[in-house]
Amino acid sequence: MARETVVEGIVLRRWYAGEHDKWVRLFTPEYGAVRVRVRGARKPTSKMGMLTEPLNRLKARVIEGRAQKLLAQPQLVQSYTGVRADLERLTVALALCETLDRWLPEEHPEPEVYATLLEGLASLAQGATPETVAAETLWRWLAILGYAPELGQCARCGCASEAENRAFVIGDGFLLCAACAPSREGVPLSGASIAHLKETMRGEPGISIARPDEVRSLLRAALRYAERVLESPVRWLEFWERLNALRESG
């Protein structure tokens, strides 16, 4: 990164520094996730405070200091008001930001991951089902980041994964049919769900056209799989499931 650069990016996370400043993790297409300090952002008169909150898409200058990078002159590109107006959409959007904050290393460009985040947020803003957006986005990221599980067949007996009326379980990076899975710890998936998953991993519309119950299983599978493969618990899983339980109880 040059001494001074104009970047565009989405705020993934923010935390406080000192009395008046805050830190922001900004995800940019060119430089990946960048940690920047925003001076004076917590002063009551500062406009920068509001602008540098999670989920905002910004354009700003990043200045390389001796020990840290500083963010200056942020301008709002998009605030996703349509997403913020609805609790469930907002939860999913913030959860996607939180997930990337954990998954992305410092300053490693991932333009495809960035594009997928923008797509997901746009879909949420346009009223797509939050569960579908979450499942699709998480599986795409896993594929882009090189964590795609082997989905062709059962890793033990070799039976075809798209076989009718057969349940499958995603384990540590591979797929087992229900007969071969030692316990039912994983998330059971139908042959049809796995077909949708394969399409999504190829960047085609798969999960977006799946049935609601299939989407739910694929989302649960994404969360469990990501937790295990990336060794990073996705904290919002709990909140998500509580929200679903509330909705199902009417």
Ligand SMILES: [Zn+2]
């Ligand atoms: Zn098997």
